[in-house]
Amino acid sequence: MEDRQSIPCVELRNVVKRFPGVIAVDHVDLEIEQGKIFTLLGPSGCGKTTALRLVAGLETLDEGDILIDGKVMNDIPPHRRNCSTVFQSLALFPHMTVEGNIAYGLERRKTPKNEIRKGVGEMLELVGLAVMEKRRPSQLSGGQRQRVAVARSLVLKPRVLLLDEPLAALDRKLRKEMQVELKRIQGEVGITFLYVTHDQKEALAISDTIAVMRAGKLEQAGAPDEIYNTPRTKFIADFMGASNILSGKAIATGDGKLQLETDSGLKVIALHNEDKGSNEITGISVHPELIELLPSDAGLEEENRFRGRITEMIYQGDFIETKISLSQTGELLTAHFPSRLELVTRLSVGEEVLVHWSPKSSNILLAQNSYLREEKSLY
Amino acid sequence: MVKFLTKQVHLPYVGPVGLWVLLFVFIPMGVAVYLSFVQAGPYGRIIHEFTLDNYRALFTRGRLMILARSLEYAVVTNIVCLLVGYPLGYWIVRHGGRFKLLLLGLMIVPSWISQLLRLYALRRLAGDPGIINSILLGLGVISSPVKMLFNPTAVVFGLIYTWLPFMMLPIYASLEGLDESLLEASVDLGATPFRRFFTVTLPLTKGGVFAGTILCLIPAFGDWLSPLILGGDRVLMAGSLVRLYFIRVGNFPLGAAVAVILTAAVLLMIYIFIKLGGEEAVERLV
Amino acid sequence: MKSGKIADIIQRLGVFLVYIVLWMPIVILVIMSFSNHAIGLRWQGFTLQWYVQVFNTPKAMEALKNSLFVSSIATVISTIGGTLAAYGLYKYKFRGRGALRMSVLLPITIPYVVTAATLLIFFTQVFRIPLGYISIIIAHITFSAPLAVFIVLGRMARVDWTLEEASADLGADKLTTWRKVIVPVLLPAIMISAALIFPWSFNDFTITYFVAGVGTMTLPIYIFSLMQYSRTPVVINAISSVFVILPIIGLLLVTFLQRREAT
Numbered sequence: 001m002e003d004r005q006s007i008p009c010v011e012l013r014n015v016v017k018r019f020p021g022v023i024a025v026d027h028v029d030l031e032i033e034q035g036k037i038f039t040l041l042g043p044s045g046c047g048k049t050t051a052l053r054l055v056a057g058l059e060t061l062d063e064g065d066i067l068i069d070g071k072v073m074n075d076i077p078p079h080r081r082n083c084s085t086v087f088q089s090l091a092l093f094p095h096m097t098v099e100g101n102i103a104y105g106l107e108r109r110k111t112p113k114n115e116i117r118k119g120v121g122e123m124l125e126l127v128g129l130a131v132m133e134k135r136r137p138s139q140l141s142g143g144q145r146q147r148v149a150v151a152r153s154l155v156l157k158p159r160v161l162l163l164d165e166p167l168a169a170l171d172r173k174l175r176k177e178m179q180v181e182l183k184r185i186q187g188e189v190g191i192t193f194l195y196v197t198h199d200q201k202e203a204l205a206i207s208d209t210i211a212v213m214r215a216g217k218l219e220q221a222g223a224p225d226e227i228y229n230t231p232r233t234k235f236i237a238d239f240m241g242a243s244n245i246l247s248g249k250a251i252a253t254g255d256g257k258l259q260l261e262t263d264s265g266l267k268v269i270a271l272h273n274e275d276k277g278s279n280e281i282t283g284i285s286v287h288p289e290l291i292e293l294l295p296s297d298a299g300l301e302e303e304n305r306f307r308g309r310i311t312e313m314i315y316q317g318d319f320i321e322t323k324i325s326l327s328q329t330g331e332l333l334t335a336h337f338p339s340r341l342e343l344v345t346r347l348s349v350g351e352e353v354l355v356h357w358s359p360k361s362s363n364i365l366l367a368q369n370s371y372l373r374e375e376k377s378l379y
Numbered sequence: 380m381v382k383f384l385t386k387q388v389h390l391p392y393v394g395p396v397g398l399w400v401l402l403f404v405f406i407p408m409g410v411a412v413y414l415s416f417v418q419a420g421p422y423g424r425i426i427h428e429f430t431l432d433n434y435r436a437l438f439t440r441g442r443l444m445i446l447a448r449s450l451e452y453a454v455v456t457n458i459v460c461l462l463v464g465y466p467l468g469y470w471i472v473r474h475g476g477r478f479k480l481l482l483l484g485l486m487i488v489p490s491w492i493s494q495l496l497r498l499y500a501l502r503r504l505a506g507d508p509g510i511i512n513s514i515l516l517g518l519g520v521i522s523s524p525v526k527m528l529f530n531p532t533a534v535v536f537g538l539i540y541t542w543l544p545f546m547m548l549p550i551y552a553s554l555e556g557l558d559e560s561l562l563e564a565s566v567d568l569g570a571t572p573f574r575r576f577f578t579v580t581l582p583l584t585k586g587g588v589f590a591g592t593i594l595c596l597i598p599a600f601g602d603w604l605s606p607l608i609l610g611g612d613r614v615l616m617a618g619s620l621v622r623l624y625f626i627r628v629g630n631f632p633l634g635a636a637v638a639v640i641l642t643a644a645v646l647l648m649i650y651i652f653i654k655l656g657g658e659e660a661v662e663r664l665v
Numbered sequence: 666m667k668s669g670k671i672a673d674i675i676q677r678l679g680v681f682l683v684y685i686v687l688w689m690p691i692v693i694l695v696i697m698s699f700s701n702h703a704i705g706l707r708w709q710g711f712t713l714q715w716y717v718q719v720f721n722t723p724k725a726m727e728a729l730k731n732s733l734f735v736s737s738i739a740t741v742i743s744t745i746g747g748t749l750a751a752y753g754l755y756k757y758k759f760r761g762r763g764a765l766r767m768s769v770l771l772p773i774t775i776p777y778v779v780t781a782a783t784l785l786i787f788f789t790q791v792f793r794i795p796l797g798y799i800s801i802i803i804a805h806i807t808f809s810a811p812l813a814v815f816i817v818l819g820r821m822a823r824v825d826w827t828l829e830e831a832s833a834d835l836g837a838d839k840l841t842t843w844r845k846v847i848v849p850v851l852l853p854a855i856m857i858s859a860a861l862i863f864p865w866s867f868n869d870f871t872i873t874y875f876v877a878g879v880g881t882m883t884l885p886i887y888i889f890s891l892m893q894y895s896r897t898p899v900v901i902n903a904i905s906s907v908f909v910i911l912p913i914i915g916l917l918l919v920t921f922l923q924r925r926e927a928t
Contacts, residue, residue: 058830079836091831095849104845105835152835392753393765395746396810400768403807407783410791425790463683470680474673482684484916489687491912493868493885496905499892500690503697510693543687593774601776604871608892618778625782625875635786638779645775 007070009034009192010055010083010160015064017050024050026216027064032160033209037186037193041203041227042213043239048196049164051213055194056085056162069159079108084153085162088169090145092137098124098148099133105156123151126185143174150185160192167202179205200240204228212236219368229287234365237285243334244291245365247283257303257359260284264329269303270362283365289319290361291335293343294354305356308333310349320344324355408642414635423629433636442620446640449617452531453600456538457546460595461588463539464547469580472554483551490544498537498608502528505609529611537605542598546591553587554580589652597645617641695909698902715903725904728887735798735883736866739805744859746806747813748851754814755821769811780807781875788876796878804876805866812865813858820854856922864915868908884908 008031017025025047032038040048053059055066057078066073073081084105093101102123106116124130127147137145146166153161163182167175183206186193197203203210204224211221212235220232231237237245248262258272260281270284294305308324311332319336326333335355337344347353415433418426436442471482489497504510505527512524527533557580565579603618612619617637624634699711719725754766772780784804788794794803828850832842848855870885877886884904891901 056834058834078830078833079838085831085834087827087831089825089827091825091827093828093831093846093849095852104832104837108836108841156835387759389753389757389759392749392757393759394753396750396769396814397765399746399807399810400765400771403784403787403803404768404771404780406791407780407787410786411779411783414786414790467680467683470676474676480920482680484920485684485688488912488916489691491864491868491915492691492908493870493888495870495885495889495892496694496868496908497691499888499901500694500905504690504693540687597774597776601778603778618776621778621782622875625785631786631790634782638782642775642779645779649774 007034008032008067009069010038010194011065011067011070012051012055013065013067015051015054015066016062017047017054017059018062023216025054025061028213028216028218030211030218030221032192032194034192035190036208037183037195037206038209039195039197039203039207039211040213041197041200041210041239043198045215046213047216048198048213052085052162052164052194052196055160056083057081058085082159083162084156084158085164086149086153086166088165090137090149090166092145092148092152094137097134097136098129098140101137101148102133102152102155104152109156119155123155126154126188127151128181142170143178146170146178147181150182154185154189154191158191160194161186163193163195165197167197168199175202176205182206212239214368217368230363231285232366233368234282234285235368237363237365242285242363243288244286245283246285246331248281250281258364260362262329262331264331266306266326266329266331268362269359270364271359273364280367281364282367284362285365286333286357286361286363288321288334288336291333291337291355291357293335293337293341293347294356295343296352296354298354300354302356303359304362305354306333307352307354310347310351310353313347313349315339320347322347324353327352411635411638414632415639417632419630419632423631425631433633434640436633437636437640445615445620446617446644448531449600450644452535452538452616453596455535456542456599457592457596459539460543460546461591464543464591465550465588468547468551468554471551472557483548486544486547494541494604495608497541498604501537501540502608505533528609529613531610531614534605534610534614534616537609538599538602541602541605542595545598546595549590549594550584550587553584553590557583589655593649593652597648600645601641691905691909694902695906698906719903724882725884725887728882728884731798731882732867732884735801735805736863739802739809739866740859740863742802743806743809743862744813744855747810747858748817748855750810750814751817751821752847755818756826769814771811772807773811777808777871778875780804781872784872785875796876797881800876800878801873801881801883804872805869808869808872809862809866812862813855816858816861817851817854820851824850853922853925856918860915860918860922864912867911 010032012028012030015025015028016023028047028051040051042048050059054061055068055073057073057076061074068081068083078085093104096104099120102120103116106119111119120133124133127150129144129147129151132140132144132148137148140148149166150161150163166182167178170178179202182193195203195206204227207224209221210224210227212219212227214235220227220236227236228240231240231242234245234247246262246264246266246268248260248266248268250258251261252259253272256272258270258281260268260270260283262268262283268284298305300307307327309327310322311325312321312323314321316336316339318339320339322335322337324333324335325331333355337347339345414425416429416431418428418430418432420426437446467486471479475482502509506512507524507526507528509524509527511527512521515521516524561579561583562575565575570578600616601618601621603616603622606612606614606616606619607622615623618641620637621634621641624630624637698715699713750769754762781804784800784807788796788800788803794800828846829842832846837845868885870889873883873886874889877883882890888901888904
């Protein structure tokens with residue numbers, strides 16, 4: 001039905017959750033679209049796990065509403081909401097087989113035996129564990145246990161699957177494999193995923209939408225490329241690994257452009273955006289790959305051109321990670337220069353260079369609260 | 380009211396045991412204290428009038444001696460059990476190897492066999508007539524039987540025999556849990572085995588020692604089977620008095636007074652131990 | 666090192682000695698129970714007649730039956746109550762939690778005589794509970810439940826309790842979660858408790874003696890009466906060896922369960 005699709009699968013309206021001495025979730029509003037992977041990203045203690053547990057019903061909220069498929073769920077206990085959780089510790093029942101684990105939820109619903117068997121079989125196929133049904137969790141590898149946990153929850157066909165840092169205990173290679181796996185599984189079943197992680201690379205790899213949280217508040221929500229390329233606050237820019245964050249204030253506008261002066265005295269140009277009140281601007285960030293190298297004889301008249309000295313060059317294959325100390329202020333910029341460019345190959349440490357980026361590449365950073373006042377996003 | 384009760388989620392779980400402890404530990408204790416201050420009437424009846432007679436009767440020379448001796452025997456038992464149990468546990472942990480569990484089991488099993496039987500076995504061994512005497516007489520080593528029983532030494536031996544496992548087990552547990560790397564570190568820093576033992580091992584196993592003491596000294600203090608079976612009731616301990624007054628004489632108030640004194644002494648001892656042994660001793664037990 | 670070797674041998678000897686002294690009386694008892702000589706101590710041939718005699722003595726069989734009955738009930742109730750209490754103490758923070766923990770310890774830290782005597786007072790003066798099965802069972806539970814509480818409590822700390830949340834998340838109510846998740850996971854500790862409590866209760870004399878009253882006889886009390894009044898020690902020996910075999914079986918059981926719990 002048309003209508004079903006347009007109602008957000010999960011909605012948080014002005015949700016507040018307090019623990020003694022701290023506000024874990026601080027007036028959070030968000031909407032999660034049907035059939036997508038929505039990730040809550042942030043450092044530990046930012047409230048993302050609490051938010052997830054509120055949706056699951058494992059914690060009760062103090063203020064606000066939580067809706068699943070448009071229905072308010074505040075007082076409904078966990079096993080009667082239509083959602084299922086994959087815990088960080090996986091919580092597989094050690095005394096049951098893989099089969100027993102997956103069948104558990106179906107048995108609680110008094111599903112007839114043959115249906116249970118069918119459901120379990122389908123799930124095992126889906127997660128790629130077809131021959132393992134008689135094994136016990138202690139006999140499985142980390143990745144296999146992961147899949148059992150997911151299968152156990154998915155077999156109940158919940159409206160939304162909640163995953164609390166499920167891959168945190170796995171090593172890097174396995175984690176990458178499982179990220180791909182999870183995305184594939186989600187694509188096949190089409191169920192909405194609410195995913196929680198502190199790993200920004202993981203969030204970028206797996207999500208359809210990312211919501212970054214800090215200290216209980218939502219800082220920014222959007223598609224992965226939005227969060228990565230145009231982080232709205234210094235915190236997010238830093239958290240996502242942007243290496244060049246320059247703090248400063250806007251000093252002039254005109255001609256569709258915005259001029260900022262950094263705390264250190266640099267004058268930087270960015271594209272002016274009418275929506276952003278200039279008194280809330282706290283600086284800009286620039287991605288390393290967007291910094292260009294110019295021949296040293298080119299002039300400084302154009303915008304965003306700075307002289308500097310190379311302090312470090314680290315070969316990374318496709319690009320060379322280069323650290324440049326700006327002559328004017330001594331600040332360090334990190335640039336990723338394509339390694340095959342002739343100009344680049346002739347560089348060496350200690351050399352003076354001229355770097356530049358287009359005003360378009362200056363990402364404006366705002367103070368935390370300003371974002372919240374702007375829009376209630378529908379994602 | 381209902382809302383309040385339903386909020387007490389923990390009640391259905393701890394309720395039964397809590398109620399039990401209240402009903403069958405605290406209330407009886409309270410009643411005992413009460414009884415110790417009332418009169419004993421004829422034919423086991425109780426006259427509910429306040430009196431200090433019971434305590435006066437106990438503070439006579441004879442009775443006080445019994446109580447003091449009980450403490451003495453219990454302390455001796457404890458020390459011997461410690462001197463035997465600690466090295467034993469130490470050896471098993473360090474040199475037991477594959478047999479660790481077996482040796483541990485061989486120490487535990489006797490503690491499961493009724494104290495009655497174990498002491499009876501001792502009596503059959505050492506008594507007159509008894510196995511040891513038979514052998515010695517048969518071999519001609521002695522001309523008349525040796526009287527090994529019915530003296531304090533036999534009673535204390537019986538106490539040691541009974542309570543040794545209870546001293547050894549907590550000590551073993553605490554030795555087992557000792558981090559090898561701590562010992563290695565001390566050797567690395569130049570300690571001789573002697574110093575290593577006194578400066579590292581012993582302090583770290585203090586908790587086990589105190590737990591073992593509480594599990595050995597206190598039961599030994601109140602034991603009345605060993606005095607009965609190996610001492611022939613010629614040696615009396617505090618527990619024997621309790622049995623005497625409660626079962627054989629039927630004087631509940633007097634018996635209650637003994638019980639109260641015993642309990643007070645024990646609680647005092649525990650208090651001192653915990654102060655000396657610190658939190659770890661409590662942890663080990665709890 | 667030569668001296669090291671000698672020291673080592675002496676140590677081994679010492680350990681050996683302790684175990685010999687510990688087990689010798691018991692072993693002799695068991696051996697003697699097979700001896701053909703009624704009163705004396707000389708070995709006159711192997712026989713099972715004493716065992717047969719025991720089985721044919723109605724009083725002995727009655728006492729055995731009573732002991733089994735009392736100990737079974739006490740074990741079951743102690744284990745269940747202890748497990749519930751351990752769960753409550755571990756998972757919930759409430760007023761009086763520390764006090765309850767300490768109080769549960771009380772019966773086993775005070776000398777047995779005192780607890781037994783106070784129970785006797787309680788049964789005769791306060792609540793008028795007839796001295797017999799009931800009083801014995803109550804007394805045994807009072808001493809065993811603390812053990813169960815602490816053994817299960819120890820295990821509780823090593824369990825991943827998100828299992829409970831997972832069970833709830835998957836649609837199970839509290840009772841089902843207990844049945845299908847909590848009890849199976851705690852089972853090793855529960856079994857160990859039972860394996861320790863049953864022999865203790867079966868063998869107990871000092872406490873049962875106080876609260877048994879005149880009519881009821883458990884096996885230890887029967888043995889005691891034999892010791893006081895009878896002249897056939899060999900019968901006692903026969904009964905005793907049963908007492909020795911049972912704990913050994915218990916030990917094997919516990920070792921087996923320990924290995925199970927380690928996985």
